[in-house]
Amino acid sequence: MQIDNEFQVQAPPGEVWDYLQRTEDVVECIPGAAILEKLSEDEYRGQVTVKLGPLAVVLQGTVTIDERDHDARTMKLTGRAKDTKGRGATDAGVVVDIVAQGEGTQVTLVSDVKVTGKIAQFGRGVMKDVSQRIADEFARNLEARLTGPVAPEAQPDPVAEELPGRAATPSRPVQAAPSAAGPRHAAAVPGQAAPSVGGIRLVAGALMRALGSAIGNIFRKLAKPFTGDKSGRR
Numbered sequence: 001m002q003i004d005n006e007f008q009v010q011a012p013p014g015e016v017w018d019y020l021q022r023t024e025d026v027v028e029c030i031p032g033a034a035i036l037e038k039l040s041e042d043e044y045r046g047q048v049t050v051k052l053g054p055l056a057v058v059l060q061g062t063v064t065i066d067e068r069d070h071d072a073r074t075m076k077l078t079g080r081a082k083d084t085k086g087r088g089a090t091d092a093g094v095v096v097d098i099v100a101q102g103e104g105t106q107v108t109l110v111s112d113v114k115v116t117g118k119i120a121q122f123g124r125g126v127m128k129d130v131s132q133r134i135a136d137e138f139a140r141n142l143e144a145r146l147t148g149p150v151a152p153e154a155q156p157d158p159v160a161e162e163l164p165g166r167a168a169t170p171s172r173p174v175q176a177a178p179s180a181a182g183p184r185h186a187a188a189v190p191g192q193a194a195p196s197v198g199g200i201r202l203v204a205g206a207l208m209r210a211l212g213s214a215i216g217n218i219f220r221k222l223a224k225p226f227t228g229d230k231s232g233r234r
Contacts, residue, residue, distance in 0.1 A: 001124045003111045003131050007139035010104040011146040017073045017098050019146060023065075029141035031134055036060070048081070050130055052122050058084045073098040088117025109135060 009016055020026055023044060027033050032049035039045055042065040049058045061081025068075050075096040082089040091114040099106050113127065 001113055001115075001127065003113055003124075003128055005109045005111070005132055005135040006106060007135055008101055008104055008106050009139060009143045009146065011143065013073060013098050013100050013105045015146055016105045016107065016142070017070070019142065020075070020096065020098070021068070025145070026142075029138050029145065031137045031141075042066075047084075050134070052119055052126060052130060055087070055119065057087065057119055059090060060084055061090075083117065083119060086117075088115060088119035090115050090119075107139070 024035060027035050027044075027046065030048070033046065034048075035044050035046045037045040039062070043062060044064075045060075045062050047058060047060040049056060051057075059081035061079060063077060063079040066076045066078055077094045077096070079092045079094070080090070093112045095110045097108040097110070099108075111131070115127070
């Protein structure tokens with residue numbers, strides 16, 4: 001059966017193409033996928049877990065990059081895998097095509113898929129839905145890698161602001177971890193949309209302010225037995 005998927009990425013075609021040449025990084029963007037062994041520069045052994053109806057299918061096999069056309073920005077791949085529980089196998093050929101789309105990029109995947117065994121009973125409709133969901137999540141993860149922020153802005157130290165008798169000092173800016181993908185590419189968790197840096201900062205700030213207030217209260221309670229009021233009483 002032939003299954004066609006396409007999606008858009010808000011990044012230039014050249015950047016998308018260059019990223020797709022780094023297989024290890026690409027696999028991290030595919031939900032449920034993992035590389036088990038690198039057999040050569042263009043061949044990998046790996047696995048992918050997919051949900052087909054009531055079945056959770058773990059497919060293990062090999063993927064080979066048969067052809068790359070850097071000028072046309074197209075790739076051809078073949079993949080062969082078997083279900084680890086013996087419920088079937090897949091054999092697929094995939095053509096990847098990258099073209100400019102407005103200010104971004106359109107990625108088209110044309111897959112010729114052969115499925116045998118018990119998993120073949122789900123038919124083209126289920127296979128199409130599953131492949132489109134995987135493609136959509138892959139697109140979100142890929143775009144997060146290509147367009148994510150380099151590092152969050154520096155914020156004041158919330159603990160220093162709360163502790164009595166201590167002047168607030170600005171925090172050092174958080175440095176982004178170096179990435180082989182370059183400074184533009186931010187890390188993303190496979191299978192998840194990139195988290196909001198602003199949301200994380202607000203939650204962390206609230207927790208730190210609460211902690212600072214609690215520490216201040218403890219200090220004041222400990223100091224009471226050793227200080228007197230204006231009349232000299234203790």
